[in-house]
Amino acid sequence: MNYTLHQLQIFLKITQTKSITKAAQELHLTQPAVSIQLKNLQDQFNIPLTEVMGRQLYVTDFGAEIAIAAEKILGEVYAINYKTMAYKGQLSGRLKLSVVSTGKYVIPYFLSDFLKQHQGIELVLDVTNKARVIESLEKNEVDFSLVSVLPEKLVVESIELMQNKLYLVGSGREPQPVKANTYEVLETLPIIYREQGSGTRYTMERYISKHNLNVKKKMELTSNEAVKQAVVAGLGYSIMPLIGIKNELLNGELCIIPVKGLPLSSVWNMIWLKNKSFSPVAAAFLLHLQKEKTRIIADKFSWFEQFVASQNS
Template identity: 35%
Template structure:
């Protein structure tokens, strides 16, 4: 099989957008030029890569396989370019990380501090739920993932970098506010607002109640930490959240934490990637920064 990087780049654009027109716009090419590159690639491969059903195009089985390998090839080419640049010092590069929604309250400060130390590195940050992070790890899509307890089902390397205490929050006028060492049985009588299924915070809360032999009375299910905080403020129930996510609300008195037996639940945040993955120079620099003296610098940013 013989094809060019240019043909593969055109294919990747079409496969990503499932549109010859959008691929042509992205690559600043004419649509006939894109069609010609795809035709030549299909001839070289010896198999059709796209099929047209109605007005839409879809990847064939061969196209899906080539799309997977193509993404991996371009990741390797990006890494090669960055490694070559690193020989001149980390003055250029790219860092692409994904974080759990709770870590998003910490991640911008971390990337800001890292960027001041390595201003030439281009940064990309995506915020995702646990299910999507697991998919990204399985597909090796990101340089690094910052999340709670990593899934055991995947072959991963991970290191803890920060404590993540989970606390019970309530509106300021809740009857339990001001009470000391609230019994878990009392807490179990309250209604809890829950994150979406699969959320790390939700899993930790459900596991904790199960270990205590108590039934968790769940109310509304909300997708995202901000929605949870707004619902608690509205008096719709209590919630368990990361203490890192409510600094502003505690300072302004919009929310309060309850003094509950067994809380805070002491969890950790982890830096995660696929086992055996070779970190790019930028990713290695961020890894060393976060596990070295960078954390102290980050915590001073408010």
């Protein structure tokens, strides 16, 4: 047997995502590179690790056993690395976060200085929709989760990071842009939705339901970036978080449409299970957030605060 740690890492990610494409994305590798490493690992066994039926990849029973062994092996390797760093007096270990998809515009700035100060920390960051974020927290798979809508059925503690504002936006390329209107304008526009389980969709649907609006759903897309590009292309309108559309607003690719009752407001919260026992790394990160969040917001998000203030004036 000549399999490598790299092959085991890739195979484990494939078993977790049930997809070569998704595994490649999460590992920041190309799809062909992941496929080659899977084949090289498979060539060392005469029993299939995976099988493809239709367009869906399935892990065989034997593959599932190998994945369990791979996870244990990789865990031991990480432990060796962490113990070595700890022996040198460095804070080391894994910091595991799950973040709602629009949170990817926020979380890097709250992590950057912390990770630079502690080179021995390995970050495991899952960017996904709200439903999956809450699921990973409930299963205690992560240390913290970043959400803009607090879970209703989970007992958590939290620290507020910064405000989240959602506006109705349309393409800045439209020859006759929609003017300021009351909320009934949403009934006249083709609206682009995020997928079920998205925090943005949840907030948008609450607004629509509150005002008993009959909104035409033009399409449903599974990421904020996809929605943004569809709106830029003139395929419809959507209620989107300001945090993710800064460049498009500055470039004139998107425009905000003033509507009564907007923007919708929520707060980015870092949450964790109540009574959770923190690792030294997780405890240090929470302390970092408590001490540095005000400075980070002032340094990195002053444009956000200024924009919101200008819209309210």
